[in-house]
Every structure is written in C-alpha cells, then in structure tokens.
Amino acid sequence: MSVDEERRSTRVKRLPREVRERQILDAAVRVFSQYGYHNASMDEISEVAGVSKPMIYAYLGHKEDLFAACIRREATMLMEAIAAGVTTEQAPDMQLWHGLRAFFQFVGEQKQSWRVLHRQATSQGGPFSEELLAMRGRAINLVDALLVRSATTRGEAPAKSTEALAAALVGASESLADWWLDHPEVSDKTVASWLMNLVWMGFGDLVTGTVWTPTPE
Amino acid sequence: MSVDEERRSTRVKRLPREVRERQILDAAVRVFSQYGYHNASMDEISEVAGVSKPMIYAYLGHKEDLFAACIRREATMLMEAIAAGVTTEQAPDMQLWHGLRAFFQFVGEQKQSWRVLHRQATSQGGPFSEELLAMRGRAINLVDALLVRSATTRGEAPAKSTEALAAALVGASESLADWWLDHPEVSDKTVASWLMNLVWMGFGDLVTGTVWTPTPE
Amino acid sequence: MSVDEERRSTRVKRLPREVRERQILDAAVRVFSQYGYHNASMDEISEVAGVSKPMIYAYLGHKEDLFAACIRREATMLMEAIAAGVTTEQAPDMQLWHGLRAFFQFVGEQKQSWRVLHRQATSQGGPFSEELLAMRGRAINLVDALLVRSATTRGEAPAKSTEALAAALVGASESLADWWLDHPEVSDKTVASWLMNLVWMGFGDLVTGTVWTPTPE
Amino acid sequence: MSVDEERRSTRVKRLPREVRERQILDAAVRVFSQYGYHNASMDEISEVAGVSKPMIYAYLGHKEDLFAACIRREATMLMEAIAAGVTTEQAPDMQLWHGLRAFFQFVGEQKQSWRVLHRQATSQGGPFSEELLAMRGRAINLVDALLVRSATTRGEAPAKSTEALAAALVGASESLADWWLDHPEVSDKTVASWLMNLVWMGFGDLVTGTVWTPTPE
DNA sequence: AATGAATGAGTTTTCATTCAT
DNA sequence: CATGAATGAAAACTCATTCAT
Structure with missing residues (x-):
C-alpha cells in the first residue's frame, strides 16, 4: 500500500x-x-x-424500514421529554399542565422531528401509522391514569369514558401542535395554556369567564 | 341491438x-x-x-389540479352537511351538539371523502392545505360566533380567547374523527358525545362525574 | 327551429x-x-x-400533408415574387440584382413564410425537403440560365460549372436570409448588396476595394 | 470463465x-x-x-442537455479540423483554400456529425442555436482576419464590409455542405473548388472564363 | 357541413434497489 | 468496510387521430 x-x-x-x-x-x-x-x-x-x-x-x-426507524427514534425522544416533565407527586391538574408544556416545548424545539413523526407518518398508511399508534397508545395510557387517579384522590369513582377522553386530549394536542407548525408566532406556553383551559375547564365554564391558571410553584 | x-x-x-x-x-x-x-x-x-x-x-x-378539485368538492359537501344540522334558534350548547353530530355523521358515512379531505390534504403541502385552510377557517368562525353568542346571551362579556378555543375545538374534532377512522366499532353518536363532554364540561368537571347531556327535544 | x-x-x-x-x-x-x-x-x-x-x-x-401544403403555397408565392422583379431585357448583373432584391424583400416581409419554408422544411426529412428541393431546382435553373446568357451575350462560351455555381448562389442566398432572420437590424437592401458584391466581384476583387454598384436605372 | x-x-x-x-x-x-x-x-x-x-x-x-453536448463536441471537432489545415504563413488565397478543403473533407467524412450540427441545431431554437452561433462566430472571425490581412499585405486599407462578407462566406459554406449531403456523387475537392471560385473570383470574372486555381504546392 | 367527445400509443423522466469491485 | 456503476419498472403527461351526433 x-x-x-x-x-x-x-x-x-x-x-x-x-x-x-x-x-x-x-x-x-x-x-x-x-x-x-x-x-x-x-x-x-x-x-x-x-x-x-x-x-x-x-x-x-429499505426505504420503509428507514422511515419506520426514524419514527421510532423520534417518538421515543418525545415520550422521554414528556416523562421528564411530569412526576406523580404533583396535583393532577399540574401534572397535565407540565405534560402539555413539555410536549409543546419539544415540538417547538424539534419541528423537524414532529413533522416526520406526525404529519408524514399519519398520511402514510400501514407500517408507519403502527409505530405512531403504539406511541399514541402509551400517551393515552398516561393521561388515562392521570384522570383515574384524579377521581380516586377525591374519593370518587372514575368516569367510564376516561380512556376515550384521554384519546381525545391526545388527539387535540397533536392537532394543535400541527396547527402551531403553521403559526409559529405564538409561544409554546400560550398554546399549552389554551389547550389546558379547553380541556380542564370546558367551554361550559369558559363562557362564564372562569379560567384555569397554574398554581404558583 | x-x-x-x-x-x-x-x-x-x-x-x-x-x-x-x-x-x-x-x-x-x-x-x-x-x-x-x-x-x-x-x-x-x-x-x-x-x-x-x-x-x-x-x-x-394535472394531478395536482385534480386533487385540489376533489378537496374543494368534498369540503363543500361537509360544510353544507353541518350547516344543515344547525340553526341559530337553538341554545348554544344544542347548536354545538348538533354541529358535532352532523360532522361525525358525515365522516361516518363518507369515510373516503374524509380521508381525502383531511389526512391526505393535510400531509401534502402548498396548494392543497390552502383549500383545507379555507374550509377550516369557515368552521372556526362558526364556532367562534357560537361561543360569543353564548356569553352574550348570559349577559356576560365574551372571553378574549374564543377564536383560539374555536380553533382548538375544530382541531380536536378533526383529530377525533381521524382517530375514529381506525376505531370503527364506536358509534358516531358516542364519539360526538365524548367530544361534547370534553369541550363543554372540561376535565375539571368531568373528573367530578358531572356530565353534559342533550336536553330532550 | x-x-x-x-x-x-x-x-x-x-x-x-x-x-x-x-x-x-x-x-x-x-x-x-x-x-x-x-x-x-x-x-x-x-x-x-x-x-x-x-x-x-x-x-x-394529416399533419404531414398539411405541412407540405404550407410549403407548397409559400414556395409558389416566393417564386412569383422573384419572377415579378426580373425581366430578361435587363443586363445580366441587373437581373441578378433585382432577383436578389425581390428575394430579400419577400423574406423581410414574410418572415413567417420563410421560417416555415426554409428552416422547418430543411430540418424535417423526407416529403418536406422534396417540396423544397423542387422549388430550389427552379430557382437554380433561373440563375443558371442567367449565367449562360451572360456569357453568350459577351460572345463567350459559358463555363461548365454554371449550374453548380448557381446552386451555390441559391444556397448562399438561403443561408444569408436565414442569418438575417436573427439580425433584423440590417436593411433588406444592404443584405442584398452584400451578397451581390460577394458573388459578382468575388473576394479577389473585393480585397482590392473594387465594388460593384447597380447601374442607375 | x-x-x-x-x-x-x-x-x-x-x-x-x-x-x-x-x-x-x-x-x-x-x-x-x-x-x-x-x-x-x-x-x-x-x-x-x-x-x-x-x-x-x-x-x-435531459434530452436538451444531451443534444447540446453533442453539438458542442462535434463543433469543436470541426473547428479543430479546420485549424489543423491552415497556417498563417500561407498566402491568403491558399489559406482560404485549405480551410475550405478541410471543412468539406470533415463534412464528407462525418456526415452524421454535420447533420446533427447544422441541420438539426439550426431548426431548433434557443440553447442549441447558441452553441452553433458561438462556433459560427469563431469561424467568421477567422475569415474576417484573413480578408483584412489579405488587404493589408497588398498595402491597401481593408474594406469595411469584411465581417459581413465573412459571414456570407461561412453561410455559403454551410449551405453548400448541406446541399452536398443530398448530392454525394460530387467529390469534396470539387465542391471546395466551386465555392473557392465563387467567392474568390466572383461571377463577374467567372462569366469571362477566368478561373482561380490553387498554386502548386 | 361541422364538432365535442374520446382514446391508443408513445414520450420523457425518476427512483428504489443491487451488483462488481 | 465501502462505493461507483448499472438498471427494471413505473409514473405523469401529450398528441395525432377518429367516432357519433
């Protein structure tokens, strides 16, 4: 040589x-x-x-495998980011709040990841949505557990629809994050608080002017 | 012959x-x-x-034009279906309820339309999302007006965030409809009532067991 | 009705x-x-x-037939334009001069015709060039006759190469007309006189500064 | 194996x-x-x-690029062939003669190249003619220089129209070569001598029987 | 006489994928 | 380990041409 x-x-x-x-x-x-x-x-x-x-x-x-690997990696990173923001010692509403904040922070910082993760994976059929569904399932479980715990803590029986509502919340978050991609002028905190108000207070309370605010930490 | x-x-x-x-x-x-x-x-x-x-x-x-034409047609049909279900003479919560029901009914009956309309158009950039954005804008305006009217009716000043919340609701509906595509075992009425509860009562009420039910007509 | x-x-x-x-x-x-x-x-x-x-x-x-018809028509018009400018009573050099002038005038006024006639027809094979060849043959014959007559008039025997030279002249004219298409700032008279000088005097005389000018009419 | x-x-x-x-x-x-x-x-x-x-x-x-590449390559080969045949030490008329011979020899040997180069490129617009124009420009410059030198050598001031006449000669050569494509029975030397006679002697001399012949080498 | 409706056949172009080195 | 060379297969798009009315 x-x-x-x-x-x-x-x-x-x-x-x-x-x-x-x-x-x-x-x-x-x-x-x-x-x-x-x-x-x-x-x-x-x-x-x-x-x-x-x-x-x-x-x-x-192959291309499919490669794409699936991307989704898997990014999804894991997202779930870890959220988990890092939440501890079960916090009050239920604060847990939700921190979870949402962590979520939108991640999306804000990793727009590329989110694009791949959500927009692309959603629109492609088959193998890709499966990866996505798995992650979404884990997220839904988290929220479901949160809602159940919240009721139990108050000494009440949890509603039957908690899982579906958890799904709706997760969906709403994804959807709002997607919307946010096209409206980058809003801060992540603002977006999070909008969603928090919606899901925690409901329109029923909102129209009366009642507003949820995070308790000072 | x-x-x-x-x-x-x-x-x-x-x-x-x-x-x-x-x-x-x-x-x-x-x-x-x-x-x-x-x-x-x-x-x-x-x-x-x-x-x-x-x-x-x-x-x-061309292919793009054809796709855009599809979106336009289906979007128009959807908006008309919703408009047909709602009248301003109803109470605000009933308007929302009927709107949601009409929406999920349409999605249930026209899964294909919805797939093209939402999943596909969302994931393609440029001209397609524009058609979709236009329709979403009209939907958001509807909900916004509803929320404002609702507050005014009660003699209160409307909250400032009504438009953003309207956007969130629309997003939540789309998202839930998308979720529903993959869970066809749930009835359209059920899905609608879940979302109605979420957005009208909020988790804060929900966890206490309070539930919104349509007033008998 | x-x-x-x-x-x-x-x-x-x-x-x-x-x-x-x-x-x-x-x-x-x-x-x-x-x-x-x-x-x-x-x-x-x-x-x-x-x-x-x-x-x-x-x-x-069919398309081919149509194109051939175009060529035929335009070629005929061109030949008629040239014939109209020349009479056998003129002196040989004046005949050539008038022929050239008529040719460049026609090209200048009917650029479209010329484009179809020459550029297009030349570059397409088969049937089209045939139409064109026919016309070119007639043009060459005219010039050939002119050269022969010119020699005979002076009491000399015509050179053997008259036909080939006639062909060269016709080719030079076509070529120059083509060049002119892309240099429209030059007048038709100028272009004609250039070519006249070239073919009548030859470079051999030209480099000595001798110039051919039309005799006043 | x-x-x-x-x-x-x-x-x-x-x-x-x-x-x-x-x-x-x-x-x-x-x-x-x-x-x-x-x-x-x-x-x-x-x-x-x-x-x-x-x-x-x-x-x-793409197809266009490929075609342009063809033209470029063939044009370069042609120019090199001509340059190889001519030296500035020769007398002007001999330079022209050798240039013409080289040109017609090249065309005779590379009929395909010439077809691509001239017929095709001429009839296609835009990028193709540009390649061709560039080459033609170089050729014209060569001839122009030759004519100017020729006059200067004789102690005379060069005519003003040398460039235009150079252009005409180049055009005539191209045109004659094109004509030759359809009349392969004539030898390259003959064609070259025809053109040489035309441009060097002019019809004016020719009709008197004067003929230019190359000086023996 | 005149035309809107319809298509078969062909073109350029692109890409995921795999050898041979 | 690493890659330049190579391709099969398919996609979007166009056009000359012809029916049925």
Whole structure:
C-alpha cells in the first residue's frame, strides 16, 4: 500500500456501526421532514448523510424500514421529554399542565422531528401509522391514569369514558401542535395554556369567564 | 341491438362533459383516499372512472389540479352537511351538539371523502392545505360566533380567547374523527358525545362525574 | 327551429371550401413557423384557424400533408415574387440584382413564410425537403440560365460549372436570409448588396476595394 | 470463465464514466442525425449506446442537455479540423483554400456529425442555436482576419464590409455542405473548388472564363 | 357541413434497489 | 468496510387521430 493510499484510507473513516447509523438517521429525519416520505429520495438522504446508498441499505434496510426507524427514534425522544416533565407527586391538574408544556416545548424545539413523526407518518398508511399508534397508545395510557387517579384522590369513582377522553386530549394536542407548525408566532406556553383551559375547564365554564391558571410553584 | 349493447352504449358513450367530470371526481376521491396522493396513479383513476387518461387531463387538468378539485368538492359537501344540522334558534350548547353530530355523521358515512379531505390534504403541502385552510377557517368562525353568542346571551362579556378555543375545538374534532377512522366499532353518536363532554364540561368537571347531556327535544 | 337557433346558425358560417382552406393554411403557417413542425399541435392550429380539428383533416389531411401544403403555397408565392422583379431585357448583373432584391424583400416581409419554408422544411426529412428541393431546382435553373446568357451575350462560351455555381448562389442566398432572420437590424437592401458584391466581384476583387454598384436605372 | 463470458464482461460491464459518456454521445449523434431531434427517442439512444436510460440521465442530463453536448463536441471537432489545415504563413488565397478543403473533407467524412450540427441545431431554437452561433462566430472571425490581412499585405486599407462578407462566406459554406449531403456523387475537392471560385473570383470574372486555381504546392 | 367527445400509443423522466469491485 | 456503476419498472403527461351526433 502506497503512502498516498494509506493517507486516504485514514481519511475515509471506517466508523463503527453505531455512529454511521446515527448519521444516517439524522439525515433521514431531515430529508423526510423537508420533502415528505415520497418526495424524499434515497439519493438525497445518502448525500446528506455523507454515506453511500449501499451503506444505508446495509444498516437500516429499505426505504420503509428507514422511515419506520426514524419514527421510532423520534417518538421515543418525545415520550422521554414528556416523562421528564411530569412526576406523580404533583396535583393532577399540574401534572397535565407540565405534560402539555413539555410536549409543546419539544415540538417547538424539534419541528423537524414532529413533522416526520406526525404529519408524514399519519398520511402514510400501514407500517408507519403502527409505530405512531403504539406511541399514541402509551400517551393515552398516561393521561388515562392521570384522570383515574384524579377521581380516586377525591374519593370518587372514575368516569367510564376516561380512556376515550384521554384519546381525545391526545388527539387535540397533536392537532394543535400541527396547527402551531403553521403559526409559529405564538409561544409554546400560550398554546399549552389554551389547550389546558379547553380541556380542564370546558367551554361550559369558559363562557362564564372562569379560567384555569397554574398554581404558583 | 341486444340488451347488453344497449346498456353498454348507455353507460359508456359520448356523455356530456358535466357527467364525465363527476365520474372522474368520484373515481379520484376513491383512489386518492385509498392509496394516498402520491401512490395514486392517474392510470388507476382513469381505469376506475372508466375513462381514458386524456379525458382526465382535458377536463380536470394535472394531478395536482385534480386533487385540489376533489378537496374543494368534498369540503363543500361537509360544510353544507353541518350547516344543515344547525340553526341559530337553538341554545348554544344544542347548536354545538348538533354541529358535532352532523360532522361525525358525515365522516361516518363518507369515510373516503374524509380521508381525502383531511389526512391526505393535510400531509401534502402548498396548494392543497390552502383549500383545507379555507374550509377550516369557515368552521372556526362558526364556532367562534357560537361561543360569543353564548356569553352574550348570559349577559356576560365574551372571553378574549374564543377564536383560539374555536380553533382548538375544530382541531380536536378533526383529530377525533381521524382517530375514529381506525376505531370503527364506536358509534358516531358516542364519539360526538365524548367530544361534547370534553369541550363543554372540561376535565375539571368531568373528573367530578358531572356530565353534559342533550336536553330532550 | 327557434329564432335563437336560426340566428346562431347564421352566425356559425358555412363557408365554401376554398375559404376554409385558406383560413386553415394561414393558421398553419403561423403556428408551424412559431413552434416548428413538431411542437406545433393540431389543436393549436385548429384554434388559431377558428375551425374544428375534424375540418382540418377533412380538407387538408394529416399533419404531414398539411405541412407540405404550407410549403407548397409559400414556395409558389416566393417564386412569383422573384419572377415579378426580373425581366430578361435587363443586363445580366441587373437581373441578378433585382432577383436578389425581390428575394430579400419577400423574406423581410414574410418572415413567417420563410421560417416555415426554409428552416422547418430543411430540418424535417423526407416529403418536406422534396417540396423544397423542387422549388430550389427552379430557382437554380433561373440563375443558371442567367449565367449562360451572360456569357453568350459577351460572345463567350459559358463555363461548365454554371449550374453548380448557381446552386451555390441559391444556397448562399438561403443561408444569408436565414442569418438575417436573427439580425433584423440590417436593411433588406444592404443584405442584398452584400451578397451581390460577394458573388459578382468575388473576394479577389473585393480585397482590392473594387465594388460593384447597380447601374442607375 | 469462458472466452465468451470474458469478452462480454470486458465489453459490457462497469466501465468508467468517461468511456460510457463517449459511448452515449456517439449513439446520440447517430440517432439525432438519423431521426432529427424530436423524433429521436431516449429509448433508441439508450439501446444504440448499449446503456440503460438512467445512465444517460445520470451522465449527460435531459434530452436538451444531451443534444447540446453533442453539438458542442462535434463543433469543436470541426473547428479543430479546420485549424489543423491552415497556417498563417500561407498566402491568403491558399489559406482560404485549405480551410475550405478541410471543412468539406470533415463534412464528407462525418456526415452524421454535420447533420446533427447544422441541420438539426439550426431548426431548433434557443440553447442549441447558441452553441452553433458561438462556433459560427469563431469561424467568421477567422475569415474576417484573413480578408483584412489579405488587404493589408497588398498595402491597401481593408474594406469595411469584411465581417459581413465573412459571414456570407461561412453561410455559403454551410449551405453548400448541406446541399452536398443530398448530392454525394460530387467529390469534396470539387465542391471546395466551386465555392473557392465563387467567392474568390466572383461571377463577374467567372462569366469571362477566368478561373482561380490553387498554386502548386 | 361541422364538432365535442374520446382514446391508443408513445414520450420523457425518476427512483428504489443491487451488483462488481 | 465501502462505493461507483448499472438498471427494471413505473409514473405523469401529450398528441395525432377518429367516432357519433
């Protein structure tokens, strides 16, 4: 091997699999989020990742697999961000409040992730929505538990529809986050408080002027 | 001329432009809703419509135009369905209730329309979301007016956030309808009542067991 | 038949075949000249002609036939224009001069015709060049005869290459006319005089500053 | 490995980009020249080149780009052929003579190239004629310089119209070459001498029987 | 005589995917 | 480990041409 070749082989790094995978996923999230699943081309992803296409296929598999991997990773990050904001020692309304704030903060900071996660995954059928459904299920469970605990704490029997309502709340959050993507001038705190008021007070109270405000911490 | 021939010649040939356009739109809604905008091929649409591709291009234009035309038509139908269910003479909560019922009924009966309208149009950028945004704007205005009227009726000043809350409600409805697509075992009335409870009573009341029920008509 | 229908049927003129054909040819020349043979669409021609496509097919035949008809018509007009400018009573150089002037005048006034005639027809193979070749042959014959007569008049035997030179002159004229299309700032007279100098004097004389000028009439 | 396999693997597989590009350009010139720009299909070119269509697009770009690349390549070859035949040490008339000979020799040997270069490019608008115009400009400059030098050598001031006359000569050459395409029975030397006589002697001399002949070398 | 309705056949172009090195 | 080279398959779109009225 000549000196030249040696130098080149040192420059052309043989990175460990883990690092390559992260590089690729980062690039994929960026490209999918910018162009959408279909308009994103493997060529572009490989270029952005600085990795040749065969490597992508070797590490992450076909386009579908790659996209699913993106969703999985981003969904996990989101759930972790929310979990970090909430502790079961807080009062129920404060738990919800912190959860919402954490959610909208994440969305605000990771718009790309959110785009991939929600808009793209939702509109593609099959395997993708499944990944998404799984995450949504976990979120719904969290909220459901919260509602049940809230009733139990007050010594009352929980309503039967808690799970459906939890689903509705999760849906409302996703939907509002989506809306927010197109209205970036509103702050994350404001958006969170709107939704908090809606779901906690209900229009019935709202129209009377009653407003929910977080208790000072 | 045999019966078959007659039937065929009645079915297939030299129809006036108007009729063909409707045929094409029907087929397009079906195909777009089933495969999504990108995976839907003009070939498939033309086959389903029983019309050659050149006719599609001649009458409805390029793929984008065709899709936009679908959205426009379906959105109009939805708004009309809702408007038909609501009259301003009803009490505010009953107006909301009837609006929600009409909405979920439409979605239940026209799942295809809804798929095209919401899922697909949302995930495609640019011109498509605009058609959708326009419709959403009209819906939000309706709800906003409702909330304002509701407060005024009670002799109170309307809250400042009514428009944002209206937006949230509309978003929640869309989101819940979307969720419902994947959970067809629930009845439309049930879904509507869930959302009604959420937005009218709020979790704050709900966890205490208070429930909103429609006043008997 | 109602009054309305009658009025309309009066407006929708049933023109005699001749008139229709001219309408169509005019439109075809315009469209072919603007877009080139291939990019010109029968649709566009029918629109410009104010006549439906089936009429075109009925009167002038297929696209190729139509184009050939255009060439034929325009070529005839050009030859007639030239013939009108020249009489055999003039001195040979004056005949050439008038012929050139007539040619460039025609090209200048009928740029569209010329475009169809020369540029388009030349670049399309087969049937079209034949029409063109025929016309060019007639032109070459004219010039050839001129050269021969010129020699005979001076009591000399004509050179053997007169026909080839005639061809070269015709080619030079066509070529210069083509060049002129893209340099419209030069007057037709100037262009004609350039060519006249070139072919009559030759570079050999030209570089000595000798110039041919038309004798005053 | 059998001989056949070896041969095939040497012929067909994994060639470096450079080679493939040349293969493709060769095929493109052939096909464009045979069918004309519009009637040439990328399919045919790819077949003739023995390469799949995606490679063409990857290496040479869209149809327009490919065509422009053909023109550029062939034009360069032509100019080089002419330049190789002429040296400024020769007398002016000999320079012109050698230039013409080289030109007609090239056209005679590369009829395909010439077809692409001139007929096709001329009839297509825009980007293609530009490539051609550039080359023509260089040719005209050459001739212009020649004429000016010729006058200066004789101690005379050059005529003002040298550039226009240079243009006419170039046009005449192109035109004559074009004519020659359809009259292959004439030798290249003959065609060149015809044109030489025309432009150097002029008809005025010619009709008197004066003829220019190359001085023996 | 005249036309709106209709299409078969073909074109360029793009992309996910895989060898051979 | 890593990649440049290569392609099969399909998609959007267009157009000359012809019926049925």
